[in-house]
Amino acid sequence: MIQLDHLAVEARDVAASARFLADILGLAGPVPEGEDDDMFRIDLDHGVFVLFSPASEPRFSHVAFRVDAARFESIVDRLRARGVAFGNDHDDTRNHRTEDFLGGAGRVYFHDADGHLWEVTC
Template identity: 35%
Template sequence: MAVEFNHTIVFTRDQQAGARFLADVLGLPEPTRFGPFDVVTVAHGASLDFMTSDDVTPQHYAFLITEDEFDAVDKRLHDRGITTYADPGHRTVGFNTHDGGRGMYFDSPEGHNLEVITRPYGSGG
């Protein structure tokens, strides 16, 4: 049996703003509404379902993207004045080149540590 990731709930102080931020930065379609959630759909139908909460614990969400998408995300973040980092602890500004690809970390408005990578970890020679 194949196991496929389907969805996760992302708690945020403003679910519409949080979902819109992620969709905009990643170049995804506008979030949709499903029940109490604002939904951002990624590849293979998996989704991040944003829900408003006063109790937000920052989480880490990583996205595998192409090199061209990486350039576009980097530009969108730069245009918004959002600093990117080469490491999850936000110690080195910029991006990394792990596994022969590129990766960078940045914060969402509510403090989630978001990551985009162009190669899965462990895939390099």
């Protein structure tokens, strides 16, 4: 068996970055992590988590999540409500479209303050 344990994502402001993603995905708030609580994590399903670690110049990350249709619609609603630009094309994350040209039921891409590309598909 191979199962994902966690993803590490660098951020300038780890608490704010973790809160942003948790809010958009509709997850519980982030919790401090690490010996000095200098990191924050958000928990996903099946024991998997996203760990935000501090960096003055974060390296680019592209992370994709697969969700069910109801959660997808909720995520799109939260992106709209918060005024976060999104789109269904990784090269055009501002077109506000959700159709999945790859054949799924829906797909959106959006960026956070550190320039990471987040993707949600169903």
